[in-house]
Amino acid sequence: MDARRAGETLILIGSVVYASSKIWEDTNFHSSLFDSRQYNLWVLTELHLLAGAAALYIMWLSNSLISSKTITSSLLPDLPSKRPASPRIPEPRETNFKKRTPLMFRKKADFGFVWMSVPRNYRECSDDGILTGLLFGPLVSSALLYSSLTLPPSVSPLPSSWRIEAPRFLNSAKGSYNALEALILSRYNLVDLSNLCSTILLFHVCASWWFESRYRVNGSTLDNERKSVPRSAGKRLGYFVLFTLGTTISMLGIKLGLTEFSLGIWQHLSLLEIIVASSFYQCTLYGTVRLAHRGFTLGELGIVGFGGTALFMEFLNVTAARIWPLTTPYIKTYRVPTPLLIFQTALIAGSFLTGFALSPFLILSRHIGQRPVRRMRNPELKLRQRRLLALGFYIGSFVMTMGLIGMWTYWCLGKRNPWLWVILYILEGRKQWSRPALLIYWAALGSLSVAGWNRQLARSRRFRARNTAGENIIVPGSGGAYDSSLTAPQSSGNSSDTQSGGTGTGAGSALGLTFPNLPNLPHIPNGVATDLLDAADKHVPTLRLNARRKFFHALTVVMFVPGIAFDPAFTHLSFSVAFALFTFAEYVRYFAIYPFGASIHLFMNEFLDQKDGGTAILSHFYLLTGCAGSLWLEGSSPLLLFTGILVLGVGDALASIIGKRVGIHRWSPTTNKTLEGSFAFTLSVVFSSWLLRLFGLTEKFSTLRYTAVIGMSSILEALSDQNDNVTLPLFSFSLLVLVGTS
Template sequence: MVFNFPSPGLSSTTNRHCNFLVERKRNRFSFSSMRSSTSDSDIDYNADMTGTPRTEFGNRMSNMIPPPIPTSASSLERGVILIIALYASIKVVLIMAANEVGRIEGLDLVLLAIWTWCVYSFGFPFSIKGEKLFHRIWGTDDKCYRSDVDDGAFYGVLLLPTVAAAKLVDVQRSPNFNEGDFNIEFYESNFELCLVMGVGILIHMFMSKHVILHNMSILWAMTIVTGISVFLVISLSKFGFFPLFEKLPWQFVLFSQIFYQVSLYSIVTTLKKSFTFGELSVVAQAITLLVVELWVITVNRFNIMNHSHFHKHSPSEVTLYQIALILGMLLIGIILSPILIRSRHLAQQPRWRTKHAHAFNNGRKWTAFSIYAGTALIIGLIGHCMKFYLSTDPYSWIINYIIESPMKIILALYWIITITLSLSLFAKYAFSRKIYSLNTKRKFFHFLAIIMFIPGYLIEPDFMHLAFSVAFATLIYLEYLRYFAVYPLGKKLHIFLCEFLDYRDIGPCILSHIYLLIGCAGCIWMRGNSILANLSGILTLGIGDAMASIIGRIYGRHRWFGTSKTVEGSIAFIFFQLFGAYIVTLICPSSNMWADGEKWVGYSFAVSVTALLEAISYQNDNLMIPLYMWALVCLFT
């Protein structure tokens, strides 16, 4: 995306402040004087436009690196992910045997991991020997995905099954676990659902490589793949795989598979180049798990289907708000999409230069008013629906929930003040000085996560859970306003967020800041039994990843195989994250894992493996690495 500012050329005076703005498709920078005024019409919102840098100086000062050439994942990366998946499957089998559950779901993960290894290592039976793999959703082309060194298919197949296995292990060894009172079947069904979705990714890899049908519509491709997926799941269940799925109602299996495939195709066609193949798979799987949980809650609440595997699942009010906020915000985007598209269309029109400028501006304002009014109406309808799940007024509940504890009010004020001061300081120094690199600007918010989120979680964990849900829904809505140029905030958000773009942000959406929040919040949303496990995302991104980047850039000399990451940076990752965890144990003694030497060793090993993955992975580490850290802490401590 190009920002066209009508200002004069860049002055040679060093005191003139420069603003580097990203040309979205070719990953180059345009820039202009910060003193020039910018109107809404000066911004070109066409994400598909390409352009050239205005000066050679702009190219030299760019923080971007060219998009890498896609290749398969490194053997070391494959080996690490495979070993984690195998260890998780063994832990599931052992803990189920210890609890006399009598099921062997963990062996399904073993087979899935081995099959995925064969796909990447030997290309059998998906490709000719020596031919590189370019995995994609069947019926789509390579232009729908972000080009990267690794397409991330290994993560797409094994990440969430590994996390679900770790959750299953964590639940069953909980001190409060009681087979008679705890709905272990719900977590087992989630684990098997993740396995089935992983198998679905392998189906897409096979179909896109060997079944090439030209001029096939997306709808037909989605229908065929969904049918194959459902048939394969039912067939494998008959042969002993996915044993719990065979006992579940057919409506559950059909609904989960249809929605998963719809999610994959919807995301890849609407958000082109925003994801790698693996990131797309993980995002679609996460959305599917949320929707399936809502389906289960609805079935139980209204007694639509009496099934023993789900009747004990009773989520907390905070979890219900999380589902309502996240899925509700996605629903707002779907329902208001015609008006949002209209807003973007108006922003792309050059009518502001004509004599009808006043009428044109009024049209933009009325469109924005329709969007805001529609948002308020949909939120009201969602709140009305929440009454049936909470058995009380949701707005009264949230007010009473906050005011019942003075500490929650103090935390809310603390977050507001911290965000306000941070953005003010950032605008004063980072925007006005060109000496700050892109990496420095981005890591500023990583450190901000430490200051804001760790105190909040240690003091009020449930309130932090709810606050993350509100923040995530807010970021999604702000992205609507930015991309669709909704008056009057669209332009300001666009200019602000373009200060932090790197080569991964070449699609229509800017996702880095959303991934940062997901990385911090995801581990808390998992509700593990260990405080350090739940803080894995915040510690990994706020301390480990940030310090690895800073130390690696300054002192790094020895690089990991074929990557730009350094061994010195990885050592800094391990040291500072262990130090941060130790500080947490001093502040909150109940989470003191250091009194137990075995758990101390296990946590150190988890941090070391996470540091290695961060160094050798080319996926978006804000999304992938915290989830692996959470799983490793649950498995090894």
């Protein structure tokens, strides 16, 4: 195991063990309806067993690599004679080698896979992130449980600064739980659910390893597929359905066995919840890895799958509480059951439901958009067909929103009109203009940013051209360089282009520019007039890709700090609306919905990096979710609510910029993250938190403990290859809850 992988393993496993110890030692919630101390003992047991299983898996995996490397070197004689035990930072001379090396070896041979998935289904990364997928769900759920257990019994679980109606609770025949007791029991259920999902993921990986080993020749494969996975999509789906049924029955059998021997593991999950959660989680894993092709690593897939399963279970429990209010003891939601939770479920779950319901329109639109006009029998009908499909999608989305989704929201709100509720909620702030002012502020910043970048990028594209060999030529300032091998046509008596009154056809036409009254043009760039290049430089953006992406990180700080500071509940709702809008925008982009699909695709394409190599573009989803996570998890203090904004908008952005510009000392040979970048991350976040405190936007906090948590987060950011936009806010939030900052 290389140092980077070992450090990440110690941090994640240590964090889960620390969370379990905090729940056991520092909480003793008193209730006449349940024994929290006994529950905490089994939570401790569950988390320790999961951490131990993760550690054993990593140890077994590291041990098995010894033989696999020997076999790899014998099967690939063209590999370099001396290769390190861990992946290196790619160097220019390795480009050809990477192109001809199979993905299994280029991405390391120790990857885990969901059943019936293959390497090409996952994002290219030096690490599959198995520990992230296994441990992040239990870590976050343990932090939420700890935060509710440490609240005084007389205190409402809803943060005092949130201006929203009081949470709903039930008074049924099975007992009367107050809001805090119901929330604590729900979060015990969440811990059990996270452990169940992690067990299923580990079961998938181990079963996939075992099944693949039966098909390997000499212990390895030499292609981009897995020998145990059939190439037929129908067979893969059939095998996955059978395996899902078998896994669900196995989890049900484990639950029955634990109950038979009076063991409290998974005791807060009913048999029906085991069946539903297990089936839905596995379907989410498979559906996500197939639809968002090459968009996730295994670890990121585990986080997304668990998050989707938790939201789905909340949806079922809210619905059940409305159907059977007299027999349901409490509303089993992992956040406080306010209208914010209902609207978030309707917006996020409803946006995905709409996509599945309207999938025929989406698939046909993409199919027609990809077909060349010359291959169509009636080319003149292509635009008409695209317009009709787009009209069907827009009408269908409107019907789904106003019909099924709107009616469910109306029903869950106690038969209150959701649209009228939102309008009244917007107008009932501290002052009637405060929430409309926030909306105008967000809309203005977002519109100006998108419009400004659209204008700059459009100008930049005018100076990009392709030479006869198909290589890009980019005017300096647009992020690229010239190809010095290109030459302009030499002067000759038969060439009118090089005469005094003509237009150069070499570099000038290649760049899309005309240079009147120019003599013969020698090699680029010396043959192009300096004043013209200077003039062109003023019209194209000079920011590189990394700086362009970090611009949006900084934009989140400017946009959302006022909202979180003055109205976190309204910002919570606004984040949910933004996520739903992003989902519909991705539908329009990927499926080429007329008339906005191409424009959105061209805009998004300018901000893609190596982590956006899949069919779906997910960076903006990650950024939004990371910033909103602290609000959606309902942090108990103002400082916690700012965690996502500070970590991503300030810390991650400055760490990337400082690390690339002045970073020298790398954390390990297998990562490009530097000590200087991590130091900038920690210092900038702590300094920003102090600024918020000086302005009275956060409570007093322990600088030492806060710095220790942010420092640990910066180390994880440096060592982990998973998408830090989603992992860093969750990790920082969980540790801050467990450590305490007051």
